[in-house]
Amino acid sequence: MTHLAAMSLFAFFIAVIFAIVTKQETEDQVKYGIKVFLAFMLIGLGLAWVMYPFS
Amino acid sequence: MTSETEPTPDPNKTERPTAAWPAPPTTAPASGSPGFIRIARGVSAAVLGLLVPGLGHLILGRWIRAIILLSSILAMFAIGAFWMEGRLHLPNLKEPISFFPFMANAGMGVIYLACYLTRTAFAIHAEAPTYEYGNTFLFVTGLANYLVAFDAYDIGTGKKS
Numbered sequence: 001m002t003h004l005a006a007m008s009l010f011a012f013f014i015a016v017i018f019a020i021v022t023k024q025e026t027e028d029q030v031k032y033g034i035k036v037f038l039a040f041m042l043i044g045l046g047l048a049w050v051m052y053p054f055s
Numbered sequence: 056m057t058s059e060t061e062p063t064p065d066p067n068k069t070e071r072p073t074a075a076w077p078a079p080p081t082t083a084p085a086s087g088s089p090g091f092i093r094i095a096r097g098v099s100a101a102v103l104g105l106l107v108p109g110l111g112h113l114i115l116g117r118w119i120r121a122i123i124l125l126s127s128i129l130a131m132f133a134i135g136a137f138w139m140e141g142r143l144h145l146p147n148l149k150e151p152i153s154f155f156p157f158m159a160n161a162g163m164g165v166i167y168l169a170c171y172l173t174r175t176a177f178a179i180h181a182e183a184p185t186y187e188y189g190n191t192f193l194f195v196t197g198l199a200n201y202l203v204a205f206d207a208y209d210i211g212t213g214k215k216s
Contacts, residue, residue, distance in 0.1 A: 001138070001139065001188075006185065006188045010191070010195070013130060017124060020120050020123055
């Protein structure tokens with residue numbers, strides 16, 4: 001399993017749980033879930049890119 | 056001098072001063088009051104949700120949420136424990152810091168207990184490349200179930216719909 005796959009799985013499941021716990025309506029849950037998933041992925045990739053020169 | 060509009064106090068009649076004597080309760084006793092029932096429903100949903108992920112939502116009638124939450128938590132647990140070869144932690148009194156990973160893992164409730172009784176996922180596979188990822192999945196799974204249990208409490212008490 002690659003780092004990216006592990007991070008994607010983690011982001012997906014946590015986004016689902018966060019969306020269901022924090023939002024009431026289905027539409028809001030879908031929007032918030034996508035937002036959280038993308039935030040996890042973009043922040044993870046951004047931090048990886050920042051840390052890459054020091055690896 | 057007494058004005059005509061003010062009633063003369065009757066010395067034979069003892070009236071309770073309104074400020075010092077509170078009105079008798081007109082509501083039901085505390086054990087049957089709506090507030091008590093709401094809190095009891097929220098606490099029971101939270102406790103059941105801690106024992107089995109999603110069970111708190113299920114008894115509150117949120118069965119779609121319960122199924123999705125149970126599926127997500129079980130999937131994260133299975134991926135962390137069996138695919139990524141992470142491990143569950145036990146508390147060690149000689150190392151108090153081990154209490155924190157134990158509390159995170161113990162959020163899985165009966166699943167953690169079942170793993171403990173069957174000695175499943177307690178072995179250390181540090182040689183596996185995904186060992187630390189698996190540990191992280193298992194920590195976050197238990198912590199997410201605490202969050203789900205709090206959500207069940209809020210729904211049970213009526214703070215959320």
